[in-house]
Every structure is written in C-alpha cells, then in structure tokens.
Amino acid sequence: MTSKTTAPLVKLVIFAVVTLLLTGMLAQTLGAFPSAGVTYRARFTDVTGLLVGDDVRIAGVRVGRVKQISVVDDTIAEVAFTVTDDVPLATSVRAKIRYRNLVGQRYVALTEGPGDGRPLRENGLIPLAQTTPALDLTVLFNGFRPLFTALNPDDVNKLAYQIVQVLQGEGGTVASLLSNVASLTNTLANRDAVIGRVVTNLNSVLTTLATRDRNLDQTIGQLQKFVSGLAVDRKAIGESLVSIGELTTATAGLLGEVRPPLAADVRALDELAGTLDRNAAVIDATLGRLPGRYDALTRVASSGSWFNFYLCDFNGHVAVAGHAPIDTPTFSAPAARCSTGGSR
Template structure:
C-alpha cells in the first residue's frame, strides 16, 4: 500500500479508537451502562411507572439498575435490581420508589433501617413491610388544583416538584410543613375576635338584604328592563353616537374657521372697552341728560307717529356789504303752547 495513503489511514484508525474508548468511559462514568453487580429482589404493592433500566440509588448516588419486574401472587409486584458489588446491603434495608422528575420517571431509593444489622445475601428478598410505593400524584395534584389554576405553568411545575420532594423527604420535612400549618392556625385563633366581628357584620348585611328582598328584586328587574331597552335600541344608539361624532367634527371645523374672526372681535372689544373707559365722564353726562331730551321728543311726537314742530319764535340777522348786519324780520307767537310753562321749541 502506498505510504502516502497508509499514514492518514493509521491516524484515522487511532483517532477512532481513542474516541470510542473515551466515549465508553464517559458513558460508564455517567451511569449509562451497567457493568453488573449483585442482584436483589424487593416486593411492592404498586410499581406504576417503574421500568427496567431505571436507577437504583443510595443517598442520591446511582449504585445500580432495575433489572426485571414481575407479578407474584397476583397482587404483588416483585422487582429485581442490581447493586454494585462493593456496596453490601443488610436485612434492615428499606426500598422506596420515588419520582425522578415530573415527566413520570421513577427510581428506587435504598436506605438502611434500624434493627439487627445482618448482610443481605445475593438474590435476597426485601419484604413488602420494608418497601414504600411511589406517591399517587393524581390524588395529590387534584387536591392542589384550586391553587394551580391561579399560578403560571412554570410556578406550577416548581411547586409540584417541591411538594414531591417534601413528601418524599428530600427537600424538607412534614414536621416543618405541620409547624407552618400550626402557625397559620394560631394566627387565625389570635384573630378570632376580628373574624367574629366580620362574621357578625356580614350577618347584619345579609339580614338587611333579606328584609329588603322585595326592593332588591324590583331594582334588579328594573335594571334588567333598562339593559334590555338599551339592547333593543342599540342600533339607534349607535347611529346617535355616529351623528354625535359628526356633529363634534363639524363644530370643531366651525370653531377652527371662525377662530381668526373671533380673535379680531376680541381685540376690537378690547379697544372699545378702553375707549369707553377713557370717556366715562362724557358718557355719564350724556346718559344723565337723556331723560329730559326724551321727554321733549315725546311731547313733539305726541300727535302721531311723526314729529310735529310749532314755530314760537323767529329771529335772524343778515350781513350786507357796506351796511353791516341787518335784522329784516322778528317773530314771536302769543300762543299758549309757546308760554314758558309749555316750553318753547
């Protein structure tokens, strides 16, 4: 084989071998494969969701895998699982099925119990009295349904996971939960007087409403008729609102067109008011003399819808060149209306 082809081929083969080896080591480290171990058995009343290949853990560390699940005595599930050979189990070991996540994956958690510590032989059986099945999440979450409806999906997932951890003993204790519940009940007990007054006041309100049930029914009926009338006239109301909008637009346009003229009129009114203020004395004298003048005009127009003048006196001068001013004629009527009492015009 050509040396130029053989060298790259050897490099590729070496690279592939190292890659496969490292991948296998990584998979073994992550627990993806099981290298065997000691087989044990445990019996549970319910193993719903547990599958072959699921983890077996001690204190949260993976130590084995579920190997097989079968039904015995028609009522009990027997689970065969492996545990690493260097981790011995005792006859007091307790096996619990716990939720791995909210998707539904489960695992078996092993913990040592009190009592006479003796090694559990290979293929030994953990009795049903020392096993605990998984929580029934359906029943649990149905109880929290009113709370979940008010939470965002992310908050629901977080709360549900924390509830599972608390009830499984991983993230808190039931005692802590009970202490918080006791604190809440004590707080309510301390507020019993306030709660009693609230209940009493609410009872008074309900009694008042019961006494006025007739008026309340009539009010509700009138409100229903009013709403029904509005619904029946919704077309006319809609057209009226449209017309009102058109009127508002037209009025705005009118004001926009008349605004320059109004501004000029306002300025002219300012000039007029200034002029009237400067001639206030003249206006006062004129207004004071108007009654007498109107009295004289009334006497002149007393014979009809015209002005009737009567000549009482006549006198005049004429300027003539070379002779000065001449008084060619003078006249004075002796009529009674021309007397001083009647007034001359």
C-alpha cells in the same frame, strides 16, 4: 516550524484535549449521551410526565436512564430503560414512577421485592403486578385546597413536597407530616378572631340588606329595566356616539378658525372698556339728560313712526356787503300746536 510557534501550539492542543474530556464527562453526568448498560422493560398503567432521558434510580442513586416509551395496547404503557452493567436486577424487582420535584419531573425508582432472586435477563419484562404509577397530584392537592388557600406560597410548597415524599415512601414519616399540618392549622386558629370579626361584619351587612329587601328589589328591578332600555336603544346610542364624535371634531375645527378673530375682539373689548372708564363723567351726564330728551322726542313722534316739524315763528337778519343788515319780516303762527313749544 520554529520553537517560538511550537510551544503555543502544544499548549493549545493540550487545552483543547482537556476541554473536550471535561465536556464529555459533564455531558455523560447530565445524561446527554446514553450510557452503556443492560436494557430492561417495565409496564405501567400510567406514565404521564415521564420522558425519554429521565433518571432510573436505586436507593436515590442514578443507575440508568429511560430509553424508550411505547404503548402496547389502549391501557398499558411499556418503558424501556437501561441500567449499568454492575447493577444486576432480579425477577422480583419492583419499579415505581416517582416525582423528582413539584414542577412535574419524574424518574423510575427500582426496589428489590420478595422472591427467589433469580437474575432478570437482558430485555426482560417487569410485569404490571410489580409496577406502580406516579401519584395523581391533581386529586391529591385538591383535597388540601382549603388549607392551601390560607397559606403563603412558601408554606404551600414545603407542605406539598413533604406530602409527595411521604406518600411515595421517601424520607419523613406520617407523624412528622401530621405535625407540620397541625402547626399550620394552629396558625389558622390564631387568626380565629379576625375570621370571627369578618363573619360578624358580614352578618350585619346581610341583616341590613334583609331589612331593606323591598328597596333592594325595586333598585334591582329598575336597574334591569334601565339596562334593558339601553339594550333596546343600543343602535341609536351607538349612532349618537358617532354623531357626538363628529360634532366634537367640527367644534374643534370651528374654534380653531374663530380663535384669531375672537382674540382680536377680546383685545378690542379691553380697549373699549378702558375708553368708557376714562369718560365715565361724560357718560353719566349724557344719561342724566336722556329722560328729558326722550320726553320731547315722544311728543314729536306721537302721531306715528315719523317726526312732525312745524314752522311756528320766524325772524332773522340778512347781512349785505357794504350795507347795514336787513331785518326780515317776523312771522308767528297762531296755531294751537305752536303754543306747546315742543315742536319748535
């Protein structure tokens, strides 16, 4: 191995060792690996939300973690946890489950209680009398629901977190909590005018409805009958909708088929309209002569659905090649029908 390859290899090994050490320290800090310590047990009536690996704290400082959670009977839960060797516990110690945040994460808080101060042996048990379960946030926040509905989300989060801290005995005082609540209620009071106008307008609407209660009753009754009729005929309506869909499809297909001939007819109509416009004078003259023509035709066809023609007069000339024209005999009928002139 040459010096050119040795130096980079040494640097790589050093980098890998330092990275592993820092990763181990970070994992230890985050609780990825169980820390060495003394194991103790505590019994609670409710440990909902507490998980293995959650913190164990004294005065807010992390001194251990939850190791195991088990049920000893139908109503009691037992939590096994570890505490570092340099933090001894006494038999008078008290354990409480508290909220870390509003998301629902919890931790076990240890505090020193009154007593003789005898050390708690390893795997020793903290009885129910010296433990306190977490607050029931559902019951707590249901009491504040009317106030929360009138606040924006940021104010709700701040107020809720402060309520949890005060009731868990962490920082703040009831006086400061009441001060913040008073500030929020003052904000609501400043909106009293808007609320008053809403109530007044609502009262006007209800008064109008009260004066027209009979019409409203009739409208509701007719609407109920209409809806009932639709419900009775729902099968027929459904079938009709299917038929309408089929008709729409057929109509679309028909229009698709007749569209080219229809376009040709429209173009032909355009040409016809132009021809009629160019011969307007001829059409007007023809229409002007039609009444007389129709009158003559009416007389000719007066006997039935046919035309009667009679030979009333006859004369003519016959041209013969190489000779003078020969006049034919003249014929004239004396019948009365020939005197009108309508059938000649």
